[in-house]
Amino acid sequence: MxxxxxxxxxxxxxxxxxxxxxxxxxxxxxxxxxxxxxxxxxxxxxxxxxxxxxxxxxxxxxVRMTPPADGELDAEGAVEHVLGSLTMKLGELPQGSLAMMRSMLTHPEAAASARQVLSRQIDRLAEAMPGDDARLRAALMTLTMLGITVGHQLLEIDELRGVPQEELARLLRPSLRALTGQEVS
Amino acid sequence: MxxxxxxxxxxxxxxxxxxxxxxxxxxxxxxxxxxxxxxxxxxxxxxxxxxxxxxxxxxxxxVRMTPPADGELDAEGAVEHVLGSLTMKLGELPQGSLAMMRSMLTHPEAAASARQVLSRQIDRLAEAMPGDDARLRAALMTLTMLGITVGHQLLEIDELRGVPQEELARLLRPSLRALTGQEVS
DNA sequence: GATTTCGCTCAACAGTCGTTGACTCAACGA
DNA sequence: TCGTTGAGTCAACGACTGTTGAGCGAAATC
Missing domain, CATH: 1.10.10.60 (Homeodomain-like)
Incomplete structure (x- = not known):
């Protein structure tokens, strides 16, 4: 040969x-x-x-992966962007991301890598959101998606097994939107 | 002596x-x-x-811990109950819970234990929520809190460092409430 | 006071891990 | 064709791990 x-x-x-x-x-x-x-x-x-x-x-x-190219987002686009990452994740989340997430709680290097990825996402979302606590609310949005991804992909919670991604997006959209808007005291 | x-x-x-x-x-x-x-x-x-x-x-x-005694909950009480677990978690989350969470992604036994704890929480929330997809929405609420707890306690995300628990609860309340209510198609 | 019980330590075993250096052999360049 | 390079293997080292059995010494029992 x-x-x-x-x-x-x-x-x-x-x-x-x-x-x-x-x-x-x-x-x-x-x-x-x-x-x-x-x-x-x-x-x-x-x-x-x-x-x-x-x-x-x-x-x-x-674990190394190419960060997604970023364009401009408005507040509403932020919600869809986060939901989009969910959609990708429910399909064929790249093996490298799973590897990073799997180890992020027990391996210091993986934790640092995860913090960096999350931080990038938070930055991106915060730019699209009004208010002075935009970063905090962006962090909560990001961690919400992290929790659901962890529960689905890594812990394999029964309730999420086989649920189509559109339904998850539909249920989560109002919840995420509530984190985007500026509250009135 | x-x-x-x-x-x-x-x-x-x-x-x-x-x-x-x-x-x-x-x-x-x-x-x-x-x-x-x-x-x-x-x-x-x-x-x-x-x-x-x-x-x-x-x-x-x-890791063994006594499950909290449960009473009846309505849909609104569910939100406060979840937020309450957050309050407890931001204060002095028992070391045993942290140990379980830290290992839940990499140690099979810890994963099983985590699934059981989450399942119990989901059951409890689902009973208090209307609709036939109550379990799914309860799971999303639970995983939302899991993500935030993981990000705060284990990953130590900068944005959540030193944020008072009342402010987190205030920001999260509308978001969680959106997961509780029955949507209109 | 003699004997038993038991909290606790010491030293070691067996296994697995990441890592290394010497080696084999086929593809390559002149 | 011949020497060289480099892909790939083999066997072993040293460190660390969970785990074990023999033993010591003080408290408990009689």
């Missing part, structure tokens, strides 16, 4: 990264082992080290 | 349990070690095993 060396290398590296994402997402940073990743990628554990240097760097590479 | 044997035993056991709760809450199940718990309780690691049998049982004992 005439597979060039560079190509082979790229494929194996990708296979390792995919395996790492799956295991980190399923088990979290601690329980996922280099040996397990290697076994799933059909590769020797030492090769994982040779390519990624350490378990820590493997995790960072597996 | 004449401290009776039974009393001494009880004190040491309590010291170990307290240490376990703190470490499980700070580090999660995996990173918290029997040796670490023993060191913090100023005791030999073997004693922890002798008293609790295994790390798993130590965790269960540390």
């Amino acid at each position: 005439g597979v060039p060396r560079a190509e082979r290398r790229r494929r194996t590296e990708a296979r390792i990264l995919d395996a790492a994402r799956v295991l980190f997402a399923e088990l979290g940073y601690e329980r996922a082992t280099i040996r397990g990743v290697a076994r799933r990628a059909e590769v020797d554990p030492a090769l994982v080290m040779q390519y990624f240097g350490s378990k820590q760097e493997l995790f960072q590479q597996a | 004449g401290v009776p044997r039974a009393e001494r035993r009880r004190r040491t056991e309590a010291r170990i349990l307290d240490a376990a709760r703190v470490l499980f809450a700070e580090l999660g199940y995996e990173r918290a070690t029997i040796r670490g718990v023993a060191r913090r309780a100023e005791v030999d690691p073997a004693l922890v095993m002798q008293y609790f049998g295994s790390k798993q049982e130590l965790f269960q004992q540390a």
Whole structure:
């Protein structure tokens, strides 16, 4: 089989990264082992080290993702933007995001990464919202979605199993809208 | 000093349990070690095993808590009940709850325990809410609070740091109320 | 006061983990 | 064709973990 060396290398590296994402997402940073990743990628554990240097760097590479391009939003667009992230999440939330979320409570590096992602989202929402406590309300919106995503994707709460994303969006829209508007004392 | 044997035993056991709760809450199940718990309780690691049998049982004992007694609730009381759990949580959320939450995404046993606690809360809220999708809306309310608690207590999101609980309750009340009421198609 | 009980410690075992260095062998460039 | 590079493997090290059994010494029992 005439597979060039560079190509082979790229494929194996990708296979390792995919395996790492799956295991980190399923088990979290601690329980996922280099040996397990290697076994799933059909590769020797030492090769994982040779390519990624350490378990820590493997995790960072597996979790790294491109931040979504941002445009301007108004208050109403903010609600739909948050609900949109829900829609994406209920479909095929990227394995890397799941890996980050799975470990964010127990692995310091994952926690830092999660804080950064959430902070970016909060910034974006706050710009679109009136009032001086806009950041606080934006944070509450973001954490609301975090809770629902955690409950659905990671804890697999029964009540959310198999509920179509449109219905969730429909139920959540008034609730999120209430966090957007400026209250009257 | 004449401290009776039974009393001494009880004190040491309590010291170990307290240490376990703190470490499980700070580090999660995996990173918290029997040796670490023993060191913090100023005791030999073997004693922890002798008293609790295994790390798993130590965790269960540390996390076990008495479910709050439940009375009747109406739809409006449900919102205040959820907000009340927030109030408690922002003050001195018991170390055992923090330990459970910290590990719920990475430790299967903690996940099961969390599901049970959340399920109980969902049941309680659903009874107080009208409509056939009451359980779903109750789940969304519960997960909303979970997200905010996680963000505040475990991820320590900057935006929530030092915000008085009354203001959080004030901002969240309309949002939660929107999840309670029956929508008109 | 002698004996038993038991809270507690000490030292070690077995397993798993991340990580490393020496090695094999096929693809590559001259 | 020959030497070189580099993808990939093998076996092992050292550290850390949960867990165990033997033993010590003071409190309890008679």
